[in-house]
Amino acid sequence: xxxxxxxxxxxxxxxxxLAGLIPGSRKxxxxxxxxxxxxxxxLAIFAIYRIVPLIWNAVLSFQFWSPYKPAEFAGLxxxxxxxxxxxxxxxxxxxxxxxxxxxxxxxxxALAVALLVDTNIRGRNVYRTIFFMSYPVMTVAVGIxxxxxFNENVGLxxxxxxxxxxIDRGIPFLESFDWALPSVILASIWQVIGFYMxxxxxxxxxxxxxxxxxxxxxxxxxxxxxxxxxxxxxxxxLFLCFVVGIIxxxxxxxxxxxxxxxxxxxxxxxxxxxxxxxxxxxSKFDYxxxxxxxxxxxxxxxxxxxxxxxGGEAGAVKTGG
Amino acid sequence: xxxLAIALAAGAATLAMTLHPGSASAQEKKITVMTWNIPYFTExxxxxxxxxxxxxxxxxxxxxxxxxxxxxxxxxTQVVAGTPPDIVDVQGGLWLQYASQGGLKNLDPYLERDxxxxxxxxxxxxxxxxxxxxxxxxxxxxxxxxxFLNRNMMKEAGITEDPTSFDEIMADAxxxxxxENTGFMTLNFDWLYWPLFAMNGVEFVGDDGKAAxxxxxxxxxxxxxxxxxxxxxxxxxxxxxxxVEPNGAFAAGNVGMLHAHAPAFLWFKSKADWVNDESVxxxxxxxxxxxxxxxxxVLSEGSKWPEEAWDFMKIATSGDGAYAMGTGTNNLxxxxxxxxxxxxxxxxxxxxVVPILETQLQDLDKLTGNxxxxxxxAIKDAFYPELQAALLGEKSAEDALSEAERKVNRIxxxx
Numbered sequence: 193x194x195x196x197x198x199x200x201x202x203x204x205x206x207x208x209x210l211a212g213l214i215p216g217s218r219k220x221x222x223x224x225x226x227x228x229x230x231x232x233x234x235l236a237i238f239a240i241y242r243i244v245p246l247i248w249n250a251v252l253s254f255q256f257w258s259p260y261k262p263a264e265f266a267g268l269x270x271x272x273x274x275x276x277x278x279x280x281x282x283x284x285x286x287x288x289x290x291x292x293x294x295x296x297x298x299x300x301x302a303l304a305v306a307l308l309v310d311t312n313i314r315g316r317n318v319y320r321t322i323f324f325m326s327y328p329v330m331t332v333a334v335g336i337x338x339x340x341x342f343n344e345n346v347g348l349x350x351x352x353x354x355x356x357x358x359i360d361r362g363i364p365f366l367e368s369f370d371w372a373l374p375s376v377i378l379a380s381i382w383q384v385i386g387f388y389m390x391x392x393x394x395x396x397x398x399x400x401x402x403x404x405x406x407x408x409x410x411x412x413x414x415x416x417x418x419x420x421x422x423x424x425x426x427x428x429x430l431f432l433c434f435v436v437g438i439i440x441x442x443x444x445x446x447x448x449x450x451x452x453x454x455x456x457x458x459x460x461x462x463x464x465x466x467x468x469x470x471x472x473x474x475s476k477f478d479y480x481x482x483x484x485x486x487x488x489x490x491x492x493x494x495x496x497x498x499x500x501x502x503g504g505e506a507g508a509v510k511t512g513g
Numbered sequence: 514x515x516x517l518a519i520a521l522a523a524g525a526a527t528l529a530m531t532l533h534p535g536s537a538s539a540q541e542k543k544i545t546v547m548t549w550n551i552p553y554f555t556e557x558x559x560x561x562x563x564x565x566x567x568x569x570x571x572x573x574x575x576x577x578x579x580x581x582x583x584x585x586x587x588x589x590t591q592v593v594a595g596t597p598p599d600i601v602d603v604q605g606g607l608w609l610q611y612a613s614q615g616g617l618k619n620l621d622p623y624l625e626r627d628x629x630x631x632x633x634x635x636x637x638x639x640x641x642x643x644x645x646x647x648x649x650x651x652x653x654x655x656x657x658x659x660x661f662l663n664r665n666m667m668k669e670a671g672i673t674e675d676p677t678s679f680d681e682i683m684a685d686a687x688x689x690x691x692x693e694n695t696g697f698m699t700l701n702f703d704w705l706y707w708p709l710f711a712m713n714g715v716e717f718v719g720d721d722g723k724a725a726x727x728x729x730x731x732x733x734x735x736x737x738x739x740x741x742x743x744x745x746x747x748x749x750x751x752x753x754x755x756x757v758e759p760n761g762a763f764a765a766g767n768v769g770m771l772h773a774h775a776p777a778f779l780w781f782k783s784k785a786d787w788v789n790d791e792s793v794x795x796x797x798x799x800x801x802x803x804x805x806x807x808x809x810x811v812l813s814e815g816s817k818w819p820e821e822a823w824d825f826m827k828i829a830t831s832g833d834g835a836y837a838m839g840t841g842t843n844n845l846x847x848x849x850x851x852x853x854x855x856x857x858x859x860x861x862x863x864x865x866v867v868p869i870l871e872t873q874l875q876d877l878d879k880l881t882g883n884x885x886x887x888x889x890x891a892i893k894d895a896f897y898p899e900l901q902a903a904l905l906g907e908k909s910a911e912d913a914l915s916e917a918e919r920k921v922n923r924i925x926x927x928x
Contacts, residue, residue, distance in 0.1 A: 259592040260616035367753040457898035472586040
């Protein structure tokens with residue numbers, strides 16, 4: 193693992209290798225300058241498109257600002273507004289958390305599918321393809337497809353439910369305050385489940401069969417093998433899926449925008465759609481910046497938490513022999 | 514190494530010079546016109562440009578057409594970038610938030626100076642773009658709400674007379690409801706539903722500048738609308754759809770009445786064979802109440818060529834330019850003389866729209882929902898979700914209106 197004591201010789205070897213090629217400190221510093229020169233465009237782009245907007249957004253959140261007039265210092269005005277007076281902010285925050293909490297549901301389902309298509313069933317490649325097919329579909333197309341499926345009068349889901357005698361009149365899934373968010377979440381899970389499945393399948397296939405054989409010889413049943421071998425060894429894959437799920441809940445703009453526009457009321461608005469709406473529909477960029485800061489901090493906290501849950505080594509790269 | 518560094522520096526300098534927007538381009542004599550979702554309007558636009566070039570032969574005109582959902586975002590990013598389009602076509606109350614923040618030019622000096630132009634424009638229509646005593650827009654094409662009647666369904670339900678009051682509208686709607694059929698539907702964006710409240714005597718704000726809609730009458734009305742929605746008399750799409758959904762539902766032929774603005778007619782006519790001037794009737798809402806949803810041209814405060822842009826705006830919104838707009842989009846304009854000519858054109862070429870367009874010039878003193886709030890969008894955003902919750906049975910009418918009142922008053926009071 194990076195930074196681990198076991199990697200020290202490898203890193204030292206690399207360092208010495210580089211130094212060995214460059215005799216003399218002057219040449220070394222010239223080469224370092226060259227390295228920085230090559231890195232500079234990427235760093236500049238990163239700074240311009242990531243760091244500067246982030247800082248500027250934070251500054252903006254403490255100002256009264258619009259595209260049409262000079263900025264004025266606002267102190268904590270926008271934060272006070274957001275925390276104490278804006279019900280819609282709390283609702284969209286809550287919706288975002290619900291959206292995020294739905295990620296494990298999708299992951300569990302994807303794991304079940306991955307376990308199924310990892311067995312020696314006939315046509316498993318076809319099943320894998322079918323399950324994966326939803327992922328490359330454009331999100332806008334996914335939104336439109338599910339909009340039709342959920343339609344109160346002509347939607348397939350209502351048709352099936354009525355035919356089965358479960359309901360006697362169509363449910364307005366996307367127009368109902370109770371059903372709209374679960375419906376959008378279902379569409380979101382459907383889209384990403386193929387991706388989760390592939391990631392988890394990769395994890396499953398990297399587990400040496402000898403481990404299962406040894407466990408079976410020791411008398412472990414299927415559930416024990418799953419709990420003691422499969423789950424621990426696919427933890428990095430599960431972590432990746434969870435991170436993707438979190439990111440998805442913070443960026444699921446297009447699906448919401450197409451399916452419900454955030455409505456009814458703010459029933460399906462997430463923080464990201466609310467920020468857009470505040471900034472570009474209401475022209476309140478300063479207030480939107482304050483919500484963005486909260487969004488960013490929340491995202492940061494969750495990424496940190498996820499990293500800790502993954503053992504504090506997420507993103508670490510194994511180097512050396 | 515040295516050669517490489519020189520080469521990199523030279524490359525960077527070339528790139529910077531290529532990308533830099535200054536120097537030559539800054540001197541370019543060009544005005545930019547951004548239109549709202551009329552990409553098909555090319556012939557008329559070319560006529561505007563030709564007329565403009567007769568006055569300003571050294572100027573170029575760039576046109577950008579955006580969908581309504583994208584235009585505000587694009588416009589504001591251009592403002593931030595310091596390159597706003599000189600002229601923008603805006604719908605409804607969108608201009609208010611730009612004008613109130615100083616983003617648009619006050620057109621009063623131009624209107625006072627160019628009397629020949631101003632005298633052609635209907636003053637009641639022109640006043641739609643008045644904020645704090647100043648005009649910020651001139652009418653490009655006009656539209657306001659009216660009631661479309663599905664005559665086939667009325668006939669089936671035994672209704673022989675058009676409704677003359679809110680109660681009659683709802684009574685007729687109940688008669689037409691059953692099975693797949695619903696009796697009434699309205700558009701809900703941009704305050705287009707407000708005539709339903711206005712005709713029941715509900716005011717949005719009082720003379721004291723505070724919310725005035727939380728009254729027993731308003732509560733009773735919201736309860737009634739919610740009840741009729743629950744029963745299917747009012748189509749639920751009224752409160753959830755935007756534009757395509759309700760108009761599409763009316764085109765399907767199983768909605769008795771549609772409260773919408775005039776351009777809806779040609780939209781649903783294009784989607785449904787059954788729509789013609791006999792099968793679809795048009796009338797002003799009882800009492801004459803309507804909400805305007807007209808389009809105007811506004812002039813960006815950041816325009817580098819305001820005089821030239823104003824000349825272009827005059828060309829586009831009066832005389833031959835307005836006529837080109839009217840015939841090109843099947844609408845009436847703000848120019849009273851041109852409207853007479855346009856009605857003649859429609860009678861000859863598109864008689865089905867004549868009854869609809871006739872309503873657009875009537876009862877201009879009964880316009881509602883066009884309050885000049887600086888924070889129009891924020892007020893809509895505070896009010897409508899509460900109303901929607903009540904109409905869809907999520908909240909009681911009392912709670913929803915009280916909550917809406919609190920939120921609206923807070924917006925009206927804050928900066």
